Amino acid sequence: MTSAPPREIDAALLEQEEDRGGGVRALLGNQVAGPLAALVLAIIIFGLTTSTFLNAGNLSLIATQSVVVGTLALGQTLIILTAGIDLANGAIMVLASVVIGNLATDGNALLALAAGVLVCVVMGGLNGVLIARFSLPPFIVTLGMLSVLSAVARLYTDSQSYPINSDLLTVLNRGLTVGGVTITYGVLLWIGLTAVLGYALTQTAWGSHVYAVGDNRVAAALTGIKVKRVLLSVYLTAAVVYAFAAWQALGRTPTADPSGYATANLDSITAVVIGGTSLFGGRGGVVGTFIGALIVTVLANGLTQAGIDSLYQQVATGVLVVIAVAVDHFVRTRQTR
């Protein structure tokens, strides 16, 4: 790209360039350090103050308890990275789970599961089209969707819940038992989804485009990125992740309950924010969200075991959210005084 005489490449730049293994490093970038420190700190505190917190069974329980909101939060992360928000993810998941529960009651569980995926993709796709194609604000679109879908789930079920008996639908609650401790397939699935999405975000062009769209939409468009297509792909990918969350929910609590998970949307946003992803888009990632979801569960589990009123769990979670947002604000304004 040049006709000028070759120049020496800056030593520092070259040194950087020699340094391989950028994948793991990018995945665990310093954005994860804060949430990880908070998680470790919480674990140490509860380990010291209760006798039961640190036993292996309890730690695996915490992972198991995190999977539903944790999986929802992975999809939420993608959307928040584009400077969007999804208030309807819990409602989409609940609608999918009651449709699955209904169809599986006297039908084929696999077909029912497929119908659940379809519900998620159609609803997530609808959000995506309204937001990407018609440039409507994500907050309003998904708020409306939340209201509609919560009502639809109730009308569809007449507010009754469906017990789930199918092996396929509850398989995620079973798992591998090692030394008396069970790691459920649901936890493994959650880890797997985090890895796949982490890879897609940090190791593919699509990931760079997701970050760029959330960070500076105009600049992204000027470099030729098809912003609307990226946004739609994000909402559709998140919808598929929500279908996994519905499956997780049926495994965890073998009942498809239209009144369950009423605050899962906000809980997933909490996990994303505590995990260090910026609500303004372009910063953060799924590994942080994974840790963020664990932090929320650790607080609930540890405070209950310590015999402290559950309302303090809400206080502690709220304080962490404020800290996370403050850190993000500091990071974003640091260089642009």
Added chain:
Amino acid sequence: MTEHVLEARGLTKRYGHVVAMDDCHFDLRPGEILAVIGDNGAGKSTLIKALTGAVIPDTGSISVNGQEVQFRSPLDARRAGIETVYQELGVAPALDITQNLYLGREQRRKGILGSVFRKLDKASMRHGSARQMADLGIRVQSIRQKVETLSGGQRQAVAVARVAAWATSVVIMDEPTAALGVRETNQVLKLIERVRENGLPVVLISHNMPNVFQVADRIHIHRLGRRIAVVEPAHTTMEEAVAVMTGAKSPESLQTDGGTA
């Protein structure tokens, strides 16, 4: 006569009653820095947009390296090797330098990793961006730095580096120093000269006369939707250029170079 890298003849663009371009000509020679100056509303941006495919002129023709072209979108202009730096919107601050340089043009790994797993070839992109930064003499600590950790001048330098990396025929910059301080402006001006040294011609739109006179080889003076004169800094004073630009003086009084209305 020199072949022009980029040339426009008789461009016209109307917005209702407003004539943004009125039979406008434009020439860019190989390896030069051409400054475009003119009052607010003179039609500079409209001209630049026509040259970069963002505006489709009502009449007139554009050619690149002697070949007539019809730009239907900015993508067409980019395919013809024309790259543009915009005033402030050019970079994604949360992404690192390499990601910004390769945004929208990422390179994938060879073989199955690239074709099936869509894996980026980060090492090669890092090598490419390190070389590009070195070629332009842009000093940063690391190409893995996020752009938001850079100074304003360095950020604009990254935007220029990207454009220079991908342009094969022309680099266009619309007021690239408007938001910068004196020191940072000088950095960017040096960079513009570097781009020229590396063989690419540059079109620079600017309001800053000292800057223009410092780096430009020729100056295209724009007034009321058309080019009214092209001058060389060596033979014209800033006062004369401004007087012509604002209509206080007629263009005939100048020693012009290589173009008329």
Added chain:
Amino acid sequence: MNASRTVRHIAASGLALSLVAAAAACSSDDDSPASVAGADDVTIGIVELNLSNPFFGTLQKATEAAATAKGWKVMKAEAKVPGDSATQVTAIENMINRGVKAIVLDPANPTALVPVVKQARDKGILVVTVNATLTPIDAADATFATDNTAAGRLIGQWAKASVPANPRIAMLDFDLSDGPAGGRHNGFLEGFGIKDGDPQIAGAALTKGTIETGQAAMENLLSAHPDINTVYTINEPVAAGAYTALKAKGLDGKATTVSVDGACSGVQDVKDGIIGATAMQFPSKMGEMAVAAAEAFISGGTKPQSGLTDSGTVLITDKPVAGLESQTSEWGLQNCWGEK
């Protein structure tokens, strides 16, 4: 055939969606001012809690059925989420403007609705509450509700007589500032003969009254106290969630769970041994009593007796204990509410 059935269900889902759209399009009917009402045209208002809980749905349907059987028109409204008194206030204001004769209210908050209820009563509208009370209780003309303290006492007494000598109790509560939740909690302790803070209580946790929150709370308590053998639950969905957690620890035959509600699904859980005993409520009866009170007022001008009228509670268990009246799950399934 499974596949065709599945297809039909999907079609039904699609139909449900279009119905929602249609319902949304006509829902403004409720707020429009009444067309010139004839002198003998009676409208009453029914203001419920969020209907996502089938208990409130049953209560609302029973009230509406009793009212329409008398040839009355009804105006309905519901809170959007638990505790959403603002929506209820607006609804009552609309009902006052519409000129209803009586309002049957299930208050989302004991105090927040007092001013608007006074406003209605000052206009000569009879206001009775169902399921929950206002504070003070005589802020409404009458209250028809489960005596939740009595319900809690029943299951507390049953538990005391049924569990081992060394009880280790888990309390799975709902926000205790909620009237019914506080009543059940205190009633249970009273029936068991202990007080808050008693060492026999291994631990307590807040739920949101749903299956999945009940499960998580039970899991957390079991992690700290694997010796739990007695589980108090605020309602039957929480008991169902607790059962999932107990079963995962292999404690399902060993711990005894008590609950309150008497929904058909809960009674079935009693039959299946998942719940030891539950105190059945009678939401339909509450609604019918409220409508009867309204009729006496509208036709004869007589106001009902002020204060709480208990709509009754019945202990449902298949392991009766001496000295405590109870009914079997078979009886329960005949008399339960919600979908069987």
